[in-house]
Amino acid sequence: MNNQQFDKIKNGKGFIAALDQSGGSTPKALAAYGVPEDSYSEEDEMFDLVHEMRTRIITSPAFNADQILGAILFEQTMDREIKGQYTADYLAGKGIVPFLKVDKGLAEKENGVQLMKPINDLDETLRRAKERNIFGTKMRSVIHEPNKSGIKSVVDQQFEIGQRIIDSDLIPIIEPEVNIHSENKEKCEEILHDEILQHLNGLSEDENVMLKLTIPTQPNAYKELVDHPRVIRVVALSGGYSREEANEKLKENEGLIASFSRALAADLNAKQSDEEFNQSLQEAVTSIFDASMNKK
Known part of the structure; x- marks a missing residue:
């Protein structure tokens, strides 16, 4: 464990950039960036293009350690x-802590939730992550309805895999997303809070996690989790909100910082000049940083 990176994530000022779109979401990310699907004919070309996009973001002077604590990467x-x-290593050289998305996508909806698909190569992925100087990992499930057994199964699965990640001397980001369009979003969040708290209370003093959660309907609904001694940091996903809306909601939650993906890159385009690109990215980074640090 890199103690300097641990301290930065726990105590630093800034937010986590999510640059981890994978196979299923990559065409949408490229299309939003101004690269339509007819621009490439095979998967290798697609991943080359998305790496070019991510490289442009990461190497931009706007992508800086003064405002960005860490970045979540796709395995490729x-x-x-x-x-x-x-x-x-390039990120670490800029003072930005690297994380890795390790889940393989979502299973079909059952009991009002979507569990993660099996991660059959997790041990090998974690070994390679250590070789590549990754600090922590991220894995996503989705909650659609306030089904107690379904939400329990999501949190149980997250912490079961999280324990294997802890045992590999990496920090897991537990991400049980609540669908922002759920008709009973607040009730989902109440059940989720209690399930997460129960698991946190079962961790030993040398076991720590991060949480990545949908911005709650009720401001500070997750404050008890933010303050829990086993939680290094709680970060928020934008979940489909516009950047402006996500930022306003984030400001209402003490101790919650951003981990935005679409809301970070929404105004970036492949056809922009470097000056236009860097300016757009800087505006996004500054607004998200301000929302993460400046609370109402």
Whole structure:
């Protein structure tokens, strides 16, 4: 465990950038960036293009350690290079802590939730992550309805895999997303809070996690989790909110910082000049940083 990176994530000022779109979401991310699907004919080309996009973001002067604490990477991004260095090493050189998305996507909806698909190569992925100087990992499930057994199964699965990640001397980001369009979003969040708290209370003093949660309907609904001694940091996903809306909601929650993906890159386009690109990214970074640090 890199103690300097641990301290930065726990106590630093800033937010976590999510750059971890994978196979299923990559075409949408590229299309939003101004690269339509007819621009490439095979998967390898697609991943080359998305790495070019991520490289442009990461190497931008706007992507800086003064405002960005860490970045979440897709597995292919971890194995690729930026300016002759593996991506995680390049990020660390900028003072930004590297994380890795390890889940394989979502299972079909059942009991009002979507569990993670099996991660059959988790041990090998964690071994390679250590080799690539990754600090922590991220894995996503989704909650759609306030079904207690379904939400319990999501949190149980997250912490079961999280324990294996802790045992590998990495920090897991537990991400049980609540669908922002759920008709009973607040009730989902109440059940989720209690299930997470129960698992946190079962961790030993040398076991720590991060949480990545949908911004709650009721401001500070997760404050008890933010303050829990086993939680290094609680970060928020934008979940489909616009950047402006996500930022306003984030400001209402003490101790919650951003981990935005679409809301970070929404105004970026492949056709922008470097000056336009860097300016757009800087505006996004500054607004998200301000929302993470300046609370109402």
